Amino acid sequence: MSGWFTIPIITQMSDMSVMMILCVFCLGGCLGSFANAAAMRLVRKEDIIYQPSRCRTCKRPLHILENLPFIGWLRKRGMCHCGTIKLPYRYVLVELAFAGLIVIYTLTMPAMTAIGFSIAAIFIGISMLTDAEAMILHPTLLSILAIIGMIFAVIGSVFPNMGFASPISWHLTPIQALWGCAVGAVTPLSINLLYRLVRGRNGFGEGDFWMLGAIGAWVGWQGALSILVLAAASAALCGLFMILTGKASILTRLPFGIFLGGVFILWSIFLM
Structure with a gap:
């Protein structure tokens, strides 16, 4: 794999306007x-597509300024719309993390890879948050993630001679993506069966x-195992x-x- 992150970010920023970076952020x-x-x-x-955003306390729909990342949280000083409860710092921290991550991708990756x-990151971020809150990982969401990874591998295979640094390029062939998905899913399943025995x-x-099967479609089987x-x-x-600090036991999930x-x-x- 090529070390995209080794490209000096300062050099990249000199080629890209500050306004562009701000838009990506x-x-x-x-x-x-x-x-x-x-x-x-x-x-x-609940519905994640059509249901409008609303205050969780008073149920009033949020207007556009309240929905803006960073600004919506800061305007209310971290409080809900009606000022009843304080919102977790998680909301603004996740927004900042995504903003920084997408900027890094944009500065260090070919265009198609950055988009992919x-x-x-959206699917992975949602999965991490649902797992953190309720220990739930949604198979449908992760299946879509795997399919998208394979689609990018197929698109990349259409342009095999354009070079790795080309804006339209991908680091896996469709077969590698498929193997990554299979190995990523089967390996923890096999380990789990042995553990149960x-x-x-x-x-x-x-x-x-x-989740690991979906990840394998993006990084290949070697990446999935690593x-x-x-x-x-x-x-x-x-x-x-957590055990040493008394916050968990050996049986804590x-x-x-x-x-x-x-x-x-x-x-x-x-x-990568």
Whole structure:
């Protein structure tokens, strides 16, 4: 894989107007705002497409200024519309994280790759948020993510001679994307079956198979296995810290999707 992140960001910024960077930053904030809203509604089994945004306390629909990323949260000083409850910092932090991530993708990746991984980040972000709040990973959402990854691989294969640095290029062939999806799904499933034979309980949640399978369609089977190992190591260290600080026990379940998604995002920035 090519080290896109090694391209000096300062050099890239000199070629791109400040206004363009600001637009990309705002777009990323909007994507983060959508991820927040979609995750909240999926956990509560609400419509994520057609239902207008509203105050969770008084149910009044929000107007456009209240829906703007960063600004909506700051205008109310982190309070809901009617001032009854304080909103978690998670909302503005997710918006800032998405804004920064999309800017990094734009500055360091070919155009098609930046667009593709920006789309993937939305699905991964929603999945991480639903897993954090309710330990839920939605198979339908992750299946769509896998299909989109394969579509980008097919599109990239149409332009095989344009070179890796071309705006229209992709790092996987359709076969590699398919293998990545299969290996990503089957590996944790196999590990889980073995774990059940030994310990009599599941080691992975069902959604974890879907998530790593979807990730495999974007990074290939080698990337999927590497992300699984790094995510498992991160989860183990986190669990150990929580046990030592008295915040968990050996039987405490952790939302593994957070670790898979987090490592995938870091992978896309530093190792792709």
